[in-house]
Amino acid sequence: MLELPWAQLIINGLALGGLYALAAFGVVLIFKTTDVITFAQGEMAMFCAFIAFTLITALNMPFLLALVLTLVLAAMLGVVIERVVIRRVSTTSLINPVIATVGLGLILVGVAGWVWGYEVRAFPMPVTGPPWRVGTVVLSQLNALILGVVIVLMVLLFVFFRYSVIGMAMRAVAQNRLAAQLMGISVNRINALGWGLGTALAAVTGILIAPLNYLDPLMMGDVMLKAFAAAVLGGFTSMPGAVVGGLLLGIMDSVVGFIVPELRTTIAFLLIVFVLVVRPSGLLGRHEIKKV
Protein backbone atom coordinates (compact mmCIF):
# COMPACT_ATOMS: atom_id res chain seq x y z
CA MET A 1 0.00 0.00 0.00
CA LEU A 2 1.04 3.57 -0.63
CA GLU A 3 2.23 5.62 2.31
CA LEU A 4 -0.75 7.92 2.64
CA PRO A 5 -2.58 9.48 5.57
CA TRP A 6 -5.47 7.15 4.82
CA ALA A 7 -7.61 7.93 7.88
CA GLN A 8 -7.57 11.69 7.26
CA LEU A 9 -8.11 11.28 3.53
CA ILE A 10 -11.15 9.09 4.10
CA ILE A 11 -12.59 11.47 6.69
CA ASN A 12 -12.06 14.39 4.27
CA GLY A 13 -13.66 12.31 1.55
CA LEU A 14 -16.67 11.54 3.72
CA ALA A 15 -17.07 15.23 4.53
CA LEU A 16 -16.88 16.11 0.84
CA GLY A 17 -19.14 13.20 -0.09
CA GLY A 18 -21.70 14.43 2.43
CA LEU A 19 -22.00 17.64 0.41
CA TYR A 20 -22.45 15.74 -2.82
CA ALA A 21 -25.09 13.49 -1.29
CA LEU A 22 -26.93 16.45 0.23
CA ALA A 23 -26.98 18.28 -3.10
CA ALA A 24 -28.10 15.10 -4.86
CA PHE A 25 -31.15 14.52 -2.61
CA GLY A 26 -33.30 17.24 -4.12
CA VAL A 27 -32.48 16.23 -7.69
CA VAL A 28 -33.31 12.60 -6.94
CA LEU A 29 -36.51 13.55 -5.13
CA ILE A 30 -37.77 15.72 -7.97
CA PHE A 31 -36.86 13.04 -10.49
CA LYS A 32 -38.54 10.33 -8.43
CA THR A 33 -41.82 12.19 -8.19
CA THR A 34 -42.10 14.19 -11.39
CA ASP A 35 -39.76 12.42 -13.83
CA VAL A 36 -38.02 15.73 -14.54
CA ILE A 37 -34.25 16.03 -14.25
CA THR A 38 -33.68 19.49 -12.89
CA PHE A 39 -30.60 21.51 -13.74
CA ALA A 40 -31.77 24.37 -11.55
CA GLN A 41 -31.23 22.67 -8.19
CA GLY A 42 -27.87 24.29 -7.54
CA GLU A 43 -29.26 27.73 -8.37
CA MET A 44 -32.25 27.12 -6.10
CA ALA A 45 -29.83 26.23 -3.29
CA MET A 46 -27.85 29.40 -3.95
CA PHE A 47 -30.98 31.53 -4.05
CA CYS A 48 -32.31 30.08 -0.79
CA ALA A 49 -28.92 30.58 0.86
CA PHE A 50 -29.13 34.26 -0.11
CA ILE A 51 -32.62 34.50 1.36
CA ALA A 52 -31.40 32.97 4.62
CA PHE A 53 -28.38 35.28 4.55
CA THR A 54 -30.62 38.33 4.24
CA LEU A 55 -32.88 37.13 7.04
CA ILE A 56 -29.93 36.56 9.36
CA THR A 57 -27.79 39.59 8.63
CA ALA A 58 -30.25 42.30 7.59
CA LEU A 59 -33.15 41.35 9.86
CA ASN A 60 -31.02 40.00 12.74
CA MET A 61 -32.97 36.77 13.02
CA PRO A 62 -31.62 33.84 15.00
CA PHE A 63 -30.24 31.06 12.84
CA LEU A 64 -32.96 28.48 13.51
CA LEU A 65 -35.83 30.88 12.87
CA ALA A 66 -34.19 31.99 9.62
CA LEU A 67 -33.74 28.34 8.63
CA VAL A 68 -37.41 27.49 9.21
CA LEU A 69 -38.59 30.62 7.42
CA THR A 70 -36.31 29.92 4.45
CA LEU A 71 -37.56 26.34 4.23
CA VAL A 72 -41.15 27.57 4.09
CA LEU A 73 -40.32 30.21 1.48
CA ALA A 74 -38.36 27.65 -0.54
CA ALA A 75 -41.22 25.18 -0.54
CA MET A 76 -43.55 27.94 -1.74
CA LEU A 77 -41.07 28.90 -4.46
CA GLY A 78 -40.93 25.26 -5.60
CA VAL A 79 -44.72 24.98 -5.76
CA VAL A 80 -44.98 28.21 -7.72
CA ILE A 81 -42.28 27.10 -10.19
CA GLU A 82 -44.05 23.79 -10.74
CA ARG A 83 -47.35 25.56 -11.29
CA VAL A 84 -46.13 28.32 -13.57
CA VAL A 85 -43.34 26.69 -15.58
CA ILE A 86 -43.01 22.95 -15.29
CA ARG A 87 -46.66 21.92 -15.56
CA ARG A 88 -46.97 23.72 -18.87
CA VAL A 89 -43.87 22.12 -20.35
CA SER A 90 -43.81 18.61 -18.96
CA THR A 91 -46.57 17.22 -21.14
CA THR A 92 -44.75 17.94 -24.39
CA SER A 93 -41.57 15.88 -24.29
CA LEU A 94 -39.00 14.51 -21.89
CA ILE A 95 -36.20 16.94 -22.73
CA ASN A 96 -38.22 20.18 -22.84
CA PRO A 97 -38.65 20.42 -19.05
CA VAL A 98 -34.91 19.91 -18.66
CA ILE A 99 -34.23 22.91 -20.88
CA ALA A 100 -36.86 24.86 -18.95
CA THR A 101 -34.93 24.17 -15.75
CA VAL A 102 -31.73 25.39 -17.44
CA GLY A 103 -33.65 28.60 -18.17
CA LEU A 104 -34.87 28.76 -14.58
CA GLY A 105 -31.32 28.40 -13.34
CA LEU A 106 -30.24 31.32 -15.52
CA ILE A 107 -33.09 33.46 -14.21
CA LEU A 108 -32.21 32.67 -10.60
CA VAL A 109 -28.53 33.50 -11.16
CA GLY A 110 -29.47 36.73 -12.91
CA VAL A 111 -31.92 37.81 -10.21
CA ALA A 112 -29.49 36.91 -7.41
CA GLY A 113 -26.71 38.85 -9.12
CA TRP A 114 -29.08 41.75 -9.62
CA VAL A 115 -30.35 41.85 -6.05
CA TRP A 116 -27.29 40.79 -4.07
CA GLY A 117 -24.41 41.43 -6.48
CA TYR A 118 -21.54 39.20 -7.47
CA GLU A 119 -19.11 39.91 -4.63
CA VAL A 120 -18.15 36.90 -2.54
CA ARG A 121 -19.59 36.96 1.00
CA ALA A 122 -19.04 34.96 4.14
CA PHE A 123 -22.12 33.12 5.40
CA PRO A 124 -22.65 32.94 9.18
CA MET A 125 -21.62 29.60 10.70
CA PRO A 126 -24.41 27.41 12.06
CA VAL A 127 -22.01 25.78 14.53
CA THR A 128 -18.89 27.26 16.05
CA GLY A 129 -16.21 25.57 18.01
CA PRO A 130 -12.90 23.81 17.61
CA PRO A 131 -12.69 20.85 15.22
CA TRP A 132 -12.87 17.35 16.64
CA ARG A 133 -9.62 15.40 16.85
CA VAL A 134 -9.05 11.67 17.16
CA GLY A 135 -5.32 11.02 17.15
CA THR A 136 -4.03 12.81 14.08
CA VAL A 137 -7.39 12.88 12.32
CA VAL A 138 -9.30 16.16 12.24
CA LEU A 139 -12.96 16.75 11.40
CA SER A 140 -14.51 20.20 11.57
CA GLN A 141 -17.84 20.56 13.38
CA LEU A 142 -19.52 21.94 10.29
CA ASN A 143 -18.53 18.88 8.27
CA ALA A 144 -19.75 16.65 11.09
CA LEU A 145 -23.05 18.54 11.10
CA ILE A 146 -23.40 18.07 7.33
CA LEU A 147 -22.74 14.34 7.61
CA GLY A 148 -25.27 14.10 10.43
CA VAL A 149 -27.93 15.99 8.43
CA VAL A 150 -27.26 13.76 5.42
CA ILE A 151 -27.77 10.56 7.43
CA VAL A 152 -30.93 11.86 9.12
CA LEU A 153 -32.40 13.12 5.84
CA MET A 154 -31.57 9.84 4.11
CA VAL A 155 -33.41 7.82 6.74
CA LEU A 156 -36.37 10.23 6.81
CA LEU A 157 -36.74 10.32 3.04
CA PHE A 158 -36.30 6.57 2.73
CA VAL A 159 -39.01 5.94 5.32
CA PHE A 160 -41.21 8.61 3.73
CA PHE A 161 -41.05 7.02 0.29
CA ARG A 162 -41.28 3.45 1.51
CA TYR A 163 -44.01 3.66 4.14
CA SER A 164 -46.02 6.89 4.06
CA VAL A 165 -49.14 7.12 1.91
CA ILE A 166 -48.01 10.35 0.22
CA GLY A 167 -44.59 8.84 -0.47
CA MET A 168 -46.19 5.83 -2.09
CA ALA A 169 -48.45 8.10 -4.13
CA MET A 170 -45.34 9.96 -5.30
CA ARG A 171 -43.69 6.75 -6.42
CA ALA A 172 -46.87 5.68 -8.16
CA VAL A 173 -47.05 8.94 -10.10
CA ALA A 174 -43.43 8.57 -11.15
CA GLN A 175 -44.03 5.03 -12.39
CA ASN A 176 -47.18 5.63 -14.35
CA ARG A 177 -49.05 8.90 -14.36
CA LEU A 178 -52.21 7.60 -15.96
CA ALA A 179 -52.52 4.56 -13.72
CA ALA A 180 -51.88 6.72 -10.65
CA GLN A 181 -54.58 9.15 -11.73
CA LEU A 182 -57.03 6.30 -12.25
CA MET A 183 -56.30 5.15 -8.70
CA GLY A 184 -57.52 8.52 -7.47
CA ILE A 185 -54.20 10.28 -6.95
CA SER A 186 -54.13 13.95 -7.89
CA VAL A 187 -51.08 14.00 -10.13
CA ASN A 188 -50.84 17.79 -10.17
CA ARG A 189 -50.87 17.99 -6.40
CA ILE A 190 -48.20 15.31 -6.11
CA ASN A 191 -45.99 17.11 -8.65
CA ALA A 192 -46.36 20.40 -6.78
CA LEU A 193 -45.51 18.61 -3.54
CA GLY A 194 -42.45 17.04 -5.16
CA TRP A 195 -41.15 20.42 -6.29
CA GLY A 196 -41.93 21.99 -2.93
CA LEU A 197 -40.04 19.30 -1.05
CA GLY A 198 -37.19 19.31 -3.58
CA THR A 199 -36.74 23.06 -3.28
CA ALA A 200 -36.83 22.86 0.52
CA LEU A 201 -34.03 20.30 0.27
CA ALA A 202 -32.18 22.74 -1.99
CA ALA A 203 -32.52 25.34 0.77
CA VAL A 204 -30.97 22.98 3.32
CA THR A 205 -28.15 22.28 0.86
CA GLY A 206 -27.49 25.94 0.22
CA ILE A 207 -27.54 26.92 3.89
CA LEU A 208 -25.10 24.16 4.83
CA ILE A 209 -22.73 24.60 1.88
CA ALA A 210 -22.58 28.41 1.90
CA PRO A 211 -20.71 28.68 5.24
CA LEU A 212 -18.27 25.99 4.12
CA ASN A 213 -17.30 27.63 0.85
CA TYR A 214 -18.60 31.16 0.37
CA LEU A 215 -21.77 32.83 -0.85
CA ASP A 216 -22.08 34.12 -4.40
CA PRO A 217 -24.43 33.49 -7.33
CA LEU A 218 -22.15 30.90 -8.91
CA MET A 219 -21.25 29.00 -5.76
CA MET A 220 -22.92 25.68 -6.58
CA GLY A 221 -21.55 24.90 -10.06
CA ASP A 222 -18.88 22.40 -9.16
CA VAL A 223 -20.81 20.77 -6.31
CA MET A 224 -23.86 20.19 -8.51
CA LEU A 225 -21.84 18.41 -11.21
CA LYS A 226 -20.44 16.05 -8.61
CA ALA A 227 -23.89 15.68 -7.06
CA PHE A 228 -25.31 14.53 -10.40
CA ALA A 229 -22.47 12.09 -10.79
CA ALA A 230 -23.03 10.84 -7.24
CA ALA A 231 -26.73 10.36 -7.83
CA VAL A 232 -26.11 8.44 -11.03
CA LEU A 233 -23.40 6.34 -9.42
CA GLY A 234 -25.85 5.40 -6.69
CA GLY A 235 -28.71 4.67 -9.05
CA PHE A 236 -30.55 8.01 -9.36
CA THR A 237 -33.88 6.83 -7.96
CA SER A 238 -32.64 5.74 -4.59
CA MET A 239 -31.95 7.97 -1.58
CA PRO A 240 -29.49 5.52 0.04
CA GLY A 241 -27.96 5.24 -3.44
CA ALA A 242 -27.35 8.99 -3.55
CA VAL A 243 -25.60 8.79 -0.18
CA VAL A 244 -23.50 5.75 -1.10
CA GLY A 245 -22.63 7.35 -4.45
CA GLY A 246 -21.84 10.70 -2.83
CA LEU A 247 -19.60 9.26 -0.12
CA LEU A 248 -17.78 6.99 -2.58
CA LEU A 249 -17.23 9.88 -4.97
CA GLY A 250 -16.04 12.06 -2.09
CA ILE A 251 -13.48 9.45 -1.00
CA MET A 252 -12.31 8.90 -4.59
CA ASP A 253 -11.98 12.65 -5.00
CA SER A 254 -10.01 13.08 -1.81
CA VAL A 255 -7.63 10.14 -2.37
CA VAL A 256 -7.04 10.76 -6.07
CA GLY A 257 -6.76 14.49 -5.37
CA PHE A 258 -3.97 13.72 -2.90
CA ILE A 259 -1.98 11.55 -5.34
CA VAL A 260 -2.52 13.36 -8.68
CA PRO A 261 -4.35 16.63 -8.03
CA GLU A 262 -4.36 17.61 -11.70
CA LEU A 263 -6.33 14.56 -12.79
CA ARG A 264 -8.79 14.49 -9.91
CA THR A 265 -11.97 14.80 -11.95
CA THR A 266 -10.71 12.70 -14.82
CA ILE A 267 -9.91 9.67 -12.71
CA ALA A 268 -13.06 10.03 -10.61
CA PHE A 269 -15.18 9.99 -13.75
CA LEU A 270 -13.22 7.13 -15.29
CA LEU A 271 -14.05 5.10 -12.20
CA ILE A 272 -17.72 6.09 -12.51
CA VAL A 273 -17.82 5.04 -16.14
CA PHE A 274 -16.21 1.75 -15.15
CA VAL A 275 -18.82 1.17 -12.42
CA LEU A 276 -21.63 2.06 -14.82
CA VAL A 277 -20.36 -0.29 -17.50
CA VAL A 278 -20.42 -3.10 -14.95
CA ARG A 279 -23.73 -2.01 -13.40
CA PRO A 280 -25.58 0.10 -15.99
CA SER A 281 -28.21 1.30 -13.50
CA GLY A 282 -25.86 2.43 -10.78
CA LEU A 283 -24.91 0.72 -7.55
CA LEU A 284 -28.32 0.59 -5.86
CA GLY A 285 -30.54 1.31 -8.84
CA ARG A 286 -32.94 -1.28 -10.07
CA HIS A 287 -32.41 -2.39 -13.64
CA GLU A 288 -35.56 -1.74 -15.58
CA ILE A 289 -36.44 -4.22 -18.24
CA LYS A 290 -37.95 -2.48 -21.20
CA LYS A 291 -40.66 -3.99 -23.30
CA VAL A 292 -41.23 -3.11 -26.91
Next chain:
Amino acid sequence: MTTWWRWCTLSNVVTLLGLGVVCLVPTILGLFPGIPLGYVLYLVSLGLIYAIVALGLNLLFGYAGQFSLGHAGFFAIGAYTSAILTTRADLPFILALPGAGLLTAAIGFLLGLPALRLTGLYLAIATLGFGLSIPQLILWLREWTGGSMGLHKLPFASIPLGPFPAIVFRTDQEYYYLALGVLIVMTFLARNIVNSDTGRAFIAIRDSEIAARAMGVNLVRYKTTAFAVSAFYAGIAGSLYAHLLHGISPEDFTVFLSIDFVTMVVLGGLASVSGALYGAFMLTLLQNLLTRLPIVSEFKNLYIVVLGLILILTVSFFPHGIAGAVQEARQRIERRIEKMLVGL
Protein backbone atom coordinates in the same frame (compact mmCIF):
# COMPACT_ATOMS: atom_id res chain seq x y z
CA MET B 1 -36.83 16.44 -72.22
CA THR B 2 -36.32 16.87 -68.52
CA THR B 3 -38.68 19.36 -67.10
CA TRP B 4 -36.23 21.57 -65.23
CA TRP B 5 -38.94 23.78 -63.82
CA ARG B 6 -40.21 20.85 -61.76
CA TRP B 7 -37.19 21.45 -59.62
CA CYS B 8 -38.51 24.92 -58.82
CA THR B 9 -40.62 23.85 -55.86
CA LEU B 10 -41.24 26.45 -53.22
CA SER B 11 -38.80 24.88 -50.74
CA ASN B 12 -35.95 24.68 -53.26
CA VAL B 13 -36.48 28.26 -54.37
CA VAL B 14 -36.57 29.43 -50.76
CA THR B 15 -33.37 27.51 -50.00
CA LEU B 16 -31.62 29.06 -52.99
CA LEU B 17 -32.82 32.55 -52.10
CA GLY B 18 -31.70 31.96 -48.53
CA LEU B 19 -28.24 30.92 -49.70
CA GLY B 20 -28.01 34.06 -51.80
CA VAL B 21 -28.96 36.19 -48.81
CA VAL B 22 -26.43 34.60 -46.44
CA CYS B 23 -23.68 35.14 -49.02
CA LEU B 24 -24.58 38.82 -49.08
CA VAL B 25 -24.77 39.21 -45.28
CA PRO B 26 -21.47 41.11 -44.96
CA THR B 27 -22.48 43.45 -47.78
CA ILE B 28 -25.94 44.06 -46.33
CA LEU B 29 -24.53 44.68 -42.86
CA GLY B 30 -21.99 47.05 -44.40
CA LEU B 31 -24.86 49.26 -45.58
CA PHE B 32 -25.67 50.20 -41.98
CA PRO B 33 -22.89 52.48 -40.77
CA GLY B 34 -23.80 52.13 -37.06
CA ILE B 35 -23.06 48.41 -36.86
CA PRO B 36 -19.58 47.33 -35.74
CA LEU B 37 -19.17 45.11 -38.77
CA GLY B 38 -16.12 43.16 -37.64
CA TYR B 39 -17.67 42.24 -34.31
CA VAL B 40 -21.01 41.24 -35.78
CA LEU B 41 -19.37 39.10 -38.46
CA TYR B 42 -17.20 37.48 -35.82
CA LEU B 43 -20.37 36.63 -33.86
CA VAL B 44 -22.09 35.30 -36.96
CA SER B 45 -19.04 33.16 -37.74
CA LEU B 46 -19.16 31.86 -34.18
CA GLY B 47 -22.83 31.03 -34.75
CA LEU B 48 -21.93 29.18 -37.95
CA ILE B 49 -19.25 27.18 -36.11
CA TYR B 50 -21.58 26.28 -33.24
CA ALA B 51 -24.16 25.33 -35.84
CA ILE B 52 -21.75 22.66 -37.10
CA VAL B 53 -21.49 21.21 -33.58
CA ALA B 54 -25.27 21.39 -33.19
CA LEU B 55 -25.73 19.52 -36.49
CA GLY B 56 -23.51 16.72 -35.24
CA LEU B 57 -25.13 16.64 -31.82
CA ASN B 58 -28.53 16.52 -33.43
CA LEU B 59 -27.50 13.46 -35.45
CA LEU B 60 -26.45 11.77 -32.21
CA PHE B 61 -29.22 12.99 -29.90
CA GLY B 62 -32.12 13.95 -32.14
CA TYR B 63 -31.81 11.06 -34.57
CA ALA B 64 -29.97 8.25 -32.78
CA GLY B 65 -31.36 9.14 -29.33
CA GLN B 66 -27.99 9.05 -27.55
CA PHE B 67 -27.66 11.90 -25.06
CA SER B 68 -24.30 13.62 -24.76
CA LEU B 69 -23.24 16.23 -22.22
CA GLY B 70 -19.65 16.00 -23.40
CA HIS B 71 -19.58 17.73 -26.75
CA ALA B 72 -17.43 20.56 -25.45
CA GLY B 73 -14.80 17.83 -25.00
CA PHE B 74 -14.95 16.84 -28.68
CA PHE B 75 -14.94 20.51 -29.63
CA ALA B 76 -11.80 21.01 -27.50
CA ILE B 77 -10.06 18.00 -29.03
CA GLY B 78 -10.72 19.34 -32.51
CA ALA B 79 -9.50 22.80 -31.59
CA TYR B 80 -6.33 21.57 -29.91
CA THR B 81 -5.53 19.03 -32.63
CA SER B 82 -5.78 21.73 -35.24
CA ALA B 83 -3.77 24.20 -33.16
CA ILE B 84 -0.99 21.70 -32.44
CA LEU B 85 -0.84 20.50 -36.03
CA THR B 86 -0.50 24.01 -37.42
CA THR B 87 1.84 25.50 -34.80
CA ARG B 88 4.04 22.56 -33.76
CA ALA B 89 3.95 20.36 -36.83
CA ASP B 90 3.71 23.27 -39.29
CA LEU B 91 1.02 21.52 -41.26
CA PRO B 92 -1.17 23.74 -43.44
CA PHE B 93 -4.69 24.49 -42.21
CA ILE B 94 -6.22 22.61 -45.11
CA LEU B 95 -4.74 19.36 -43.70
CA ALA B 96 -5.23 20.24 -40.04
CA LEU B 97 -8.99 20.73 -40.51
CA PRO B 98 -9.80 17.18 -41.67
CA GLY B 99 -7.09 15.86 -39.35
CA ALA B 100 -8.89 17.41 -36.37
CA GLY B 101 -12.18 15.97 -37.58
CA LEU B 102 -10.80 12.46 -38.06
CA LEU B 103 -8.94 12.28 -34.74
CA THR B 104 -12.04 13.52 -32.91
CA ALA B 105 -14.14 10.97 -34.77
CA ALA B 106 -11.79 8.19 -33.63
CA ILE B 107 -12.17 9.34 -30.02
CA GLY B 108 -15.92 9.57 -30.52
CA PHE B 109 -15.89 5.97 -31.69
CA LEU B 110 -14.06 4.93 -28.51
CA LEU B 111 -16.53 6.86 -26.33
CA GLY B 112 -19.32 5.08 -28.17
CA LEU B 113 -18.13 1.75 -26.78
CA PRO B 114 -19.18 2.29 -23.14
CA ALA B 115 -22.30 3.96 -24.51
CA LEU B 116 -23.35 0.56 -25.83
CA ARG B 117 -24.29 -0.44 -22.31
CA LEU B 118 -25.55 2.90 -21.00
CA THR B 119 -28.73 4.79 -21.73
CA GLY B 120 -30.39 8.06 -20.76
CA LEU B 121 -29.08 9.68 -17.61
CA TYR B 122 -26.29 7.17 -17.12
CA LEU B 123 -24.98 7.94 -20.58
CA ALA B 124 -25.35 11.66 -19.84
CA ILE B 125 -23.09 11.35 -16.79
CA ALA B 126 -20.52 9.21 -18.61
CA THR B 127 -20.30 11.78 -21.41
CA LEU B 128 -20.32 14.62 -18.88
CA GLY B 129 -17.30 13.01 -17.26
CA PHE B 130 -15.60 12.90 -20.63
CA GLY B 131 -16.36 16.58 -21.18
CA LEU B 132 -15.01 17.50 -17.73
CA SER B 133 -11.87 15.42 -18.16
CA ILE B 134 -10.70 16.90 -21.44
CA PRO B 135 -9.80 20.36 -20.05
CA GLN B 136 -7.98 18.65 -17.17
CA LEU B 137 -6.05 16.45 -19.58
CA ILE B 138 -5.20 19.52 -21.63
CA LEU B 139 -3.81 21.20 -18.51
CA TRP B 140 -1.89 18.05 -17.65
CA LEU B 141 -0.29 17.61 -21.10
CA ARG B 142 1.44 20.95 -20.63
CA GLU B 143 4.29 20.37 -23.07
CA TRP B 144 1.93 19.86 -25.98
CA THR B 145 -0.94 22.13 -25.11
CA GLY B 146 0.69 25.05 -23.30
CA GLY B 147 -1.23 24.25 -20.09
CA SER B 148 -3.44 27.00 -18.72
CA MET B 149 -1.81 29.56 -21.01
CA GLY B 150 -3.24 27.79 -24.02
CA LEU B 151 -1.95 28.00 -27.56
CA HIS B 152 -1.78 31.34 -29.31
CA LYS B 153 -0.70 32.98 -32.54
CA LEU B 154 -2.27 30.35 -34.75
CA PRO B 155 -1.61 30.98 -38.45
CA PHE B 156 -4.36 32.33 -40.69
CA ALA B 157 -6.53 29.68 -42.29
CA SER B 158 -5.71 29.34 -45.97
CA ILE B 159 -6.56 27.18 -48.95
CA PRO B 160 -3.70 26.54 -51.40
CA LEU B 161 -4.68 26.57 -55.07
CA GLY B 162 -1.63 24.93 -56.69
CA PRO B 163 -0.04 27.35 -59.10
CA PHE B 164 -2.35 30.23 -58.11
CA PRO B 165 -1.86 32.30 -54.95
CA ALA B 166 -3.52 30.68 -51.94
CA ILE B 167 -6.75 32.03 -50.48
CA VAL B 168 -5.95 33.37 -47.03
CA PHE B 169 -8.76 34.12 -44.56
CA ARG B 170 -7.48 37.16 -42.70
CA THR B 171 -10.40 39.41 -41.84
CA ASP B 172 -13.64 38.54 -40.08
CA GLN B 173 -15.44 38.95 -43.36
CA GLU B 174 -13.21 36.44 -45.14
CA TYR B 175 -13.51 34.03 -42.25
CA TYR B 176 -17.29 34.31 -42.43
CA TYR B 177 -17.18 32.85 -45.94
CA LEU B 178 -14.90 30.01 -44.84
CA ALA B 179 -17.20 29.07 -41.94
CA LEU B 180 -20.22 29.41 -44.18
CA GLY B 181 -18.68 27.16 -46.84
CA VAL B 182 -17.81 24.44 -44.33
CA LEU B 183 -21.26 24.69 -42.76
CA ILE B 184 -22.96 24.28 -46.13
CA VAL B 185 -20.90 21.17 -46.89
CA MET B 186 -21.63 19.74 -43.44
CA THR B 187 -25.35 20.51 -43.73
CA PHE B 188 -25.46 18.75 -47.08
CA LEU B 189 -23.67 15.79 -45.52
CA ALA B 190 -26.05 15.71 -42.55
CA ARG B 191 -29.06 15.79 -44.83
CA ASN B 192 -27.70 12.88 -46.82
CA ILE B 193 -26.86 10.86 -43.70
CA VAL B 194 -30.38 11.40 -42.38
CA ASN B 195 -31.91 10.18 -45.62
CA SER B 196 -29.59 7.20 -45.98
CA ASP B 197 -29.94 3.72 -44.47
CA THR B 198 -27.59 4.86 -41.70
CA GLY B 199 -29.99 7.66 -40.76
CA ARG B 200 -32.92 5.27 -40.72
CA ALA B 201 -30.96 2.88 -38.53
CA PHE B 202 -30.32 5.80 -36.13
CA ILE B 203 -34.02 6.62 -35.96
CA ALA B 204 -34.91 2.96 -35.45
CA ILE B 205 -32.45 2.73 -32.55
CA ARG B 206 -33.87 5.89 -30.99
CA ASP B 207 -37.45 4.68 -31.19
CA SER B 208 -36.76 1.21 -29.83
CA GLU B 209 -33.44 -0.57 -29.51
CA ILE B 210 -35.03 -3.98 -29.21
CA ALA B 211 -37.29 -3.50 -32.20
CA ALA B 212 -34.35 -2.14 -34.23
CA ARG B 213 -32.27 -5.17 -33.36
CA ALA B 214 -35.11 -7.48 -34.27
CA MET B 215 -35.24 -5.82 -37.70
CA GLY B 216 -31.56 -6.58 -38.20
CA VAL B 217 -30.01 -3.23 -37.25
CA ASN B 218 -26.50 -3.81 -35.94
CA LEU B 219 -26.57 -1.81 -32.68
CA VAL B 220 -22.81 -1.90 -32.07
CA ARG B 221 -22.07 -0.62 -35.51
CA TYR B 222 -24.65 2.14 -35.67
CA LYS B 223 -24.26 3.46 -32.12
CA THR B 224 -20.50 3.79 -32.50
CA THR B 225 -21.03 5.30 -35.96
CA ALA B 226 -23.39 7.88 -34.48
CA PHE B 227 -20.80 8.85 -31.89
CA ALA B 228 -17.99 8.96 -34.44
CA VAL B 229 -19.96 11.08 -36.92
CA SER B 230 -21.13 13.45 -34.22
CA ALA B 231 -17.58 13.80 -32.89
CA PHE B 232 -16.34 14.43 -36.43
CA TYR B 233 -18.69 17.42 -36.69
CA ALA B 234 -17.52 18.77 -33.33
CA GLY B 235 -13.88 18.25 -34.32
CA ILE B 236 -14.24 20.17 -37.57
CA ALA B 237 -16.04 22.95 -35.72
CA GLY B 238 -13.32 23.00 -33.07
CA SER B 239 -10.65 23.46 -35.72
CA LEU B 240 -12.57 26.38 -37.24
CA TYR B 241 -13.04 27.87 -33.77
CA ALA B 242 -9.33 27.72 -33.00
CA HIS B 243 -8.47 29.54 -36.22
CA LEU B 244 -11.25 32.08 -35.78
CA LEU B 245 -9.87 33.13 -32.39
CA HIS B 246 -6.21 32.47 -33.31
CA GLY B 247 -5.75 31.25 -29.77
CA ILE B 248 -7.39 28.78 -27.38
CA SER B 249 -7.14 27.90 -23.73
CA PRO B 250 -8.78 25.20 -21.59
CA GLU B 251 -11.32 27.64 -20.12
CA ASP B 252 -13.02 27.92 -23.51
CA PHE B 253 -14.36 24.39 -23.20
CA THR B 254 -16.33 24.15 -19.96
CA VAL B 255 -19.34 21.99 -19.15
CA PHE B 256 -21.53 25.02 -19.68
CA LEU B 257 -20.58 24.96 -23.35
CA SER B 258 -21.76 21.33 -23.51
CA ILE B 259 -25.05 22.35 -21.92
CA ASP B 260 -25.28 25.22 -24.44
CA PHE B 261 -24.90 22.74 -27.29
CA VAL B 262 -27.74 20.58 -25.96
CA THR B 263 -29.85 23.71 -25.49
CA MET B 264 -29.20 24.76 -29.10
CA VAL B 265 -30.37 21.40 -30.40
CA VAL B 266 -33.53 21.35 -28.28
CA LEU B 267 -34.40 25.01 -28.94
CA GLY B 268 -33.93 24.58 -32.66
CA GLY B 269 -35.87 21.36 -32.80
CA LEU B 270 -34.82 17.77 -32.24
CA ALA B 271 -34.31 15.57 -35.28
CA SER B 272 -34.27 18.44 -37.71
CA VAL B 273 -31.26 19.53 -39.75
CA SER B 274 -32.45 23.10 -40.09
CA GLY B 275 -33.38 23.14 -36.39
CA ALA B 276 -29.75 22.71 -35.38
CA LEU B 277 -28.90 25.79 -37.44
CA TYR B 278 -31.72 27.91 -35.96
CA GLY B 279 -30.89 26.89 -32.40
CA ALA B 280 -27.16 27.54 -32.71
CA PHE B 281 -27.73 30.97 -34.21
CA MET B 282 -30.41 32.01 -31.79
CA LEU B 283 -28.44 31.06 -28.69
CA THR B 284 -25.11 32.49 -29.87
CA LEU B 285 -26.59 35.80 -30.93
CA LEU B 286 -28.78 36.10 -27.83
CA GLN B 287 -25.90 35.34 -25.49
CA ASN B 288 -23.72 38.00 -27.05
CA LEU B 289 -26.13 40.67 -28.21
CA LEU B 290 -28.58 40.85 -25.30
CA THR B 291 -26.02 42.72 -23.22
CA ARG B 292 -25.97 45.41 -25.87
CA LEU B 293 -29.71 46.11 -26.00
CA PRO B 294 -30.38 49.61 -24.66
CA ILE B 295 -32.92 48.75 -21.92
CA VAL B 296 -31.34 45.46 -20.92
CA SER B 297 -27.81 46.76 -20.55
CA GLU B 298 -28.90 49.38 -18.01
CA PHE B 299 -29.68 46.74 -15.41
CA LYS B 300 -26.73 44.62 -14.46
CA ASN B 301 -27.26 40.91 -15.27
CA LEU B 302 -30.74 41.42 -16.65
CA TYR B 303 -29.64 39.72 -19.86
CA ILE B 304 -29.22 36.38 -18.07
CA VAL B 305 -32.81 36.67 -16.86
CA VAL B 306 -34.03 37.52 -20.35
CA LEU B 307 -32.10 34.59 -21.80
CA GLY B 308 -33.62 32.24 -19.23
CA LEU B 309 -37.10 33.56 -19.97
CA ILE B 310 -36.59 33.06 -23.70
CA LEU B 311 -35.53 29.44 -23.11
CA ILE B 312 -38.61 28.74 -20.99
CA LEU B 313 -41.00 30.51 -23.37
CA THR B 314 -39.58 28.69 -26.38
CA VAL B 315 -40.01 25.24 -24.89
CA SER B 316 -43.47 26.20 -23.60
CA PHE B 317 -44.89 27.55 -26.80
CA PHE B 318 -42.85 25.66 -29.43
CA PRO B 319 -42.54 22.13 -28.06
CA HIS B 320 -40.93 20.99 -31.31
CA GLY B 321 -38.46 23.82 -31.32
CA ILE B 322 -38.08 26.64 -33.77
CA ALA B 323 -37.91 24.22 -36.69
CA GLY B 324 -41.32 22.84 -35.70
CA ALA B 325 -42.80 26.32 -35.59
CA VAL B 326 -41.20 27.28 -38.92
CA GLN B 327 -42.50 24.14 -40.57
CA GLU B 328 -46.02 24.82 -39.34
CA ALA B 329 -45.87 28.38 -40.60
CA ARG B 330 -44.52 27.24 -43.94
CA GLN B 331 -47.26 24.68 -44.41
CA ARG B 332 -49.81 27.34 -43.65
CA ILE B 333 -48.30 29.70 -46.24
CA GLU B 334 -48.02 26.94 -48.84
CA ARG B 335 -51.65 26.04 -48.36
CA ARG B 336 -52.64 29.66 -48.79
CA ILE B 337 -50.58 30.01 -51.98
CA GLU B 338 -52.13 26.84 -53.36
CA LYS B 339 -55.57 28.24 -52.65
CA MET B 340 -54.67 31.46 -54.42
CA LEU B 341 -53.36 29.54 -57.44
CA VAL B 342 -56.54 27.46 -57.59
CA GLY B 343 -58.53 30.69 -57.39
CA LEU B 344 -56.68 32.02 -60.44
